[in-house]
Amino acid sequence: MLTPADARTAYRGGLVAPTTGHAPGFTQANLVVLPREWAYDMLLFGQRNPVPVPLLDVTDTGSFRTALAPGADLRTDLPRYRVWRDGELVDEPADVVDLWRDDLVSFLIGCSFSFEQALLDAGVPVRNLEQGRNVAMYRTLTECRPAGRLRGPLVVSMRPIPAGLVATAVQVTARMPRVHGAPVHIGSPADLGIADLARPDFGEPVYAEPGDVPVFWGCGVTPQAALMDSRPPFAITHAPGHMFVTDVPDSAYREF
Amino acid sequence: MLTPADARTAYRGGLVAPTTGHAPGFTQANLVVLPREWAYDMLLFGQRNPVPVPLLDVTDTGSFRTALAPGADLRTDLPRYRVWRDGELVDEPADVVDLWRDDLVSFLIGCSFSFEQALLDAGVPVRNLEQGRNVAMYRTLTECRPAGRLRGPLVVSMRPIPAGLVATAVQVTARMPRVHGAPVHIGSPADLGIADLARPDFGEPVYAEPGDVPVFWGCGVTPQAALMDSRPPFAITHAPGHMFVTDVPDSAYREF
Numbered sequence: 001m002l003t004p005a006d007a008r009t010a011y012r013g014g015l016v017a018p019t020t021g022h023a024p025g026f027t028q029a030n031l032v033v034l035p036r037e038w039a040y041d042m043l044l045f046g047q048r049n050p051v052p053v054p055l056l057d058v059t060d061t062g063s064f065r066t067a068l069a070p071g072a073d074l075r076t077d078l079p080r081y082r083v084w085r086d087g088e089l090v091d092e093p094a095d096v097v098d099l100w101r102d103d104l105v106s107f108l109i110g111c112s113f114s115f116e117q118a119l120l121d122a123g124v125p126v127r128n129l130e131q132g133r134n135v136a137m138y139r140t141l142t143e144c145r146p147a148g149r150l151r152g153p154l155v156v157s158m159r160p161i162p163a164g165l166v167a168t169a170v171q172v173t174a175r176m177p178r179v180h181g182a183p184v185h186i187g188s189p190a191d192l193g194i195a196d197l198a199r200p201d202f203g204e205p206v207y208a209e210p211g212d213v214p215v216f217w218g219c220g221v222t223p224q225a226a227l228m229d230s231r232p233p234f235a236i237t238h239a240p241g242h243m244f245v246t247d248v249p250d251s252a253y254r255e256f
Numbered sequence: 257m258l259t260p261a262d263a264r265t266a267y268r269g270g271l272v273a274p275t276t277g278h279a280p281g282f283t284q285a286n287l288v289v290l291p292r293e294w295a296y297d298m299l300l301f302g303q304r305n306p307v308p309v310p311l312l313d314v315t316d317t318g319s320f321r322t323a324l325a326p327g328a329d330l331r332t333d334l335p336r337y338r339v340w341r342d343g344e345l346v347d348e349p350a351d352v353v354d355l356w357r358d359d360l361v362s363f364l365i366g367c368s369f370s371f372e373q374a375l376l377d378a379g380v381p382v383r384n385l386e387q388g389r390n391v392a393m394y395r396t397l398t399e400c401r402p403a404g405r406l407r408g409p410l411v412v413s414m415r416p417i418p419a420g421l422v423a424t425a426v427q428v429t430a431r432m433p434r435v436h437g438a439p440v441h442i443g444s445p446a447d448l449g450i451a452d453l454a455r456p457d458f459g460e461p462v463y464a465e466p467g468d469v470p471v472f473w474g475c476g477v478t479p480q481a482a483l484m485d486s487r488p489p490f491a492i493t494h495a496p497g498h499m500f501v502t503d504v505p506d507s508a509y510r511e512f
Binding site: 039043046047048055059060067145148177255 | 295299300304311317323381404430433
């Protein structure tokens with residue numbers, strides 16, 4: 001599946017698989033779908049917390065079309081979804097056609113998959129890829145700026161980076177502000193309220209090599225944590241690792 | 257008036273004057289205030305058109321406080337306002353205390369004043385400042401991406417830049433994406449549908465020196481043009497040149 005359209009067609013046809021490595025070079029996005037009655041709060045939450053919640057596109061109310069991939073159908077073209085009621089996970093279907101409503105608004109949110117390729121291109125090793133694992137993600141003690149009824153902690157992803165390449169990793173990711181940008185914290189997990197790096201709140205543990213420093217970036221799971229804490233009556237998201245594959249090349253989000 | 261607080265106190269006390277040169281080094285912002293019933297469309301318009309409409313802050317509904325200047329009162333602390341009903345300008349008061357309502361949402365939008373200082377610091381002349389004029393602004397044939405009921409043209413500001421410094425001007429402003437960023441167009445006004453540079457739609461004509469090239473940036477008047485075209489029942493904005501002076505140093509919006 002070399003093209004985004006091929007990948008989406010496969011998922012639409014029933015393939016359920018994580019999207020890592022599919023359609024390489026094209027931006028993958030987090031999905032959050034909410035009723036219009038909650039969409040204002042989500043839109044404001046993104047405006048106020050652009051580092052963890054970079055909004056790449058927001059659909060028209062009721063539409064399942066996005067400017068990020070004009071031929072795609074957001075109800076079918078992700079490999080797996082999560083359905084939430086009152087903040088509780090109730091289902092993980094392969095499509096959400098039967099759940100779709102005219103009052104739903106979809107939020108496509110930048111994802112760190114986009115900058116991992118840029119790190120590799122710059123010679124910075126990405127340990128979670130080397131170890132064949134999902135990235136490690138942690139709730140922090142830092143609260144996001146609330147927006148209406150939506151509130152929740154900043155969630156960060158962590159990558160162990162060789163000490164001599166930390167500055168390079170900062171420079172590379174700072175040039176990609178629409179996909180989380182520069183790290184929010186470097187080197188001291190306790191400051192963020194993370195007691196044990198081996199026990200992430202989401203994803204899988206990723207192990208450091210000798211001389212690695214833990215580097216923390218804002219994470220697109222932040223809005224999911226806010227949904228879990230704020231309990232809107234109904235929401236749909238992508239399932240972890242089962243992202244929306246867009247037609248936008250990663251290079252479009254590299255600035256300067 | 258060297259500090260933002262001094263400037264705002266003077267405006268609150270009755271001073272009516274353009275804000276250029278007041279509290280130098282601090283970010284000035286465009287203001288758009290709309291009822292909550294229209295605020296979703298405006299928030300989405302900003303998300304979809306971040307170059308002309310960079311949202312620096314959006315207030316809680318009914319609040320006249322902003323994170324950009326915690327001590328300020330948005331009802332009194334601008335030197336002059338404009339009041340719009342059904343898309344028509346109906347008044348230009350010095351405060352809007354009597355017009356304030358519990359359902360109003362304020363949008364603070366980045367302004368090119370912030371990057372003019374950065375251009376000067378880089379040795380790029382700013383002709384409108386040299387000529388003591390407001391910048392020249394034009395409606396273009398490019399439509400913004402609509403959001404709900406809000407639609408309108410991209411409005412651009414134009415600065416004549418010496419041909420040998422155009423690349424520098426691009427680099428300097430590209431580093432300030434929250435205050436309009438890099439130019440949207442360089443050198444060919446007709447492409448944008450601008451028939452005569454000497455007749456701007458907003459502001460004042462700014463004259464080119466020999467060897468200057470016209471350079472066009474996204475402009476914070478874009479949302480005002482959308483209000484004029486889309487005719488919400490009620491809106492408040494700043495009066496042209498009479499901006500909101502924030503406590504945020506311009507350097508906060510220089511990235512990389």
